[in-house]
Amino acid sequence: QVQLQESGPGLVKPSQTLSLTCAVSGASIAMNYYYWSWIRQPPGKGLEWIGYIAYSGSTYYSPSLERRTSISRDTSKNQFTLQLSSVTPEDTAVYYCARVYGGEFAYWGQGTQVTVSS
Numbered sequence: 001q002v003q004l005q006e007s008g009p010g011l012v013k014p015s016q017t018l019s020l021t022c023a024v025s026g027a028s029i030a031m032n033y034y035y036w037s038w039i040r041q042p043p044g045k046g047l048e049w050i051g052y053i054a055y056s057g058s059t060y061y062s063p064s065l066e067r068r069t070s071i072s073r074d075t076s077k078n079q080f081t082l083q084l085s086s087v088t089p090e091d092t093a094v095y096y097c098a099r100v101y102g103g104e105f106a107y108w109g110q111g112t113q114v115t116v117s118s
Contacts, residue, residue, distance in 0.1 A: 001026050002024070002025070002026040002027045002099060002106075002107045003025045003026055004097050004098065004107055004108065005022065005023045005025075005109055006020055006021070006022050006095060006111065006112040007020065007021050007022075007023065007112065008021060008112060009114070010113055010115060011114075011115050012087055012091075012114060012115070012116050013116070013117070013118050014087060014088055014116055015086055015087070015088075017084065017085045017087070018082070018084040018087050018114055019082070019083050020038070020112065020114070021081045022036070022038075022079060022080050022081070022082075022109060023078070023079045024036070024079060024080070025078070027099065029055070029080060030075050033101065033102075034054075034101055035055070035100040035101070036052060036053050036073070036097065036099060036100070037049065037051065037052040037099075037100050038050040038051055038052070038082045038095065038096070038097055038098075039095075039096045039098060041094045041096070041111075042090070042092060042093040043092065048062070048093075050062055050071075050082065050084075051065070051071050053071045053072070053073050053080050057073065068084055068085045068086055069082070069083070070082075070083040082095070087116045088116060089116045090116075092114065092115050092117075093114060094114075095112050095113075095114055096108055096109055096112075097109045
């Protein structure tokens with residue numbers, strides 16, 4: 001069974017870099033045709049897709065966040081990481097990682113709350 005678990009600081013100061021890790025079990029992040037994605041949900045708003053890292057290691061980001069976003073991976077630990085720079089209070093959200101296959105977001109982590117505040 002595929003499981004994803006987000007981890008990282010729950011509080012980040014404005015202008016700093018938010019860094020979250022998603023640990024994956026039950027599937028290799030290098031397995032063909034799987035995409036590993038980050039999504040967030042600000043309070044009172046809908047889900048917002050942030051970006052993904054593919055099985056090949058290539059990345060693709062939401063155009064609205066691309067300038068501040070970096071997703072990387074550590075295949076030896078079977079985990080992938082989100083970095084979002086220059087955060088503001090508008091980046092406060094529940095952050096999720098998910099596995100995508102055939103366009104379907106089939107497996108999700110439980111989510112982690114990140115608050116941007118001084």
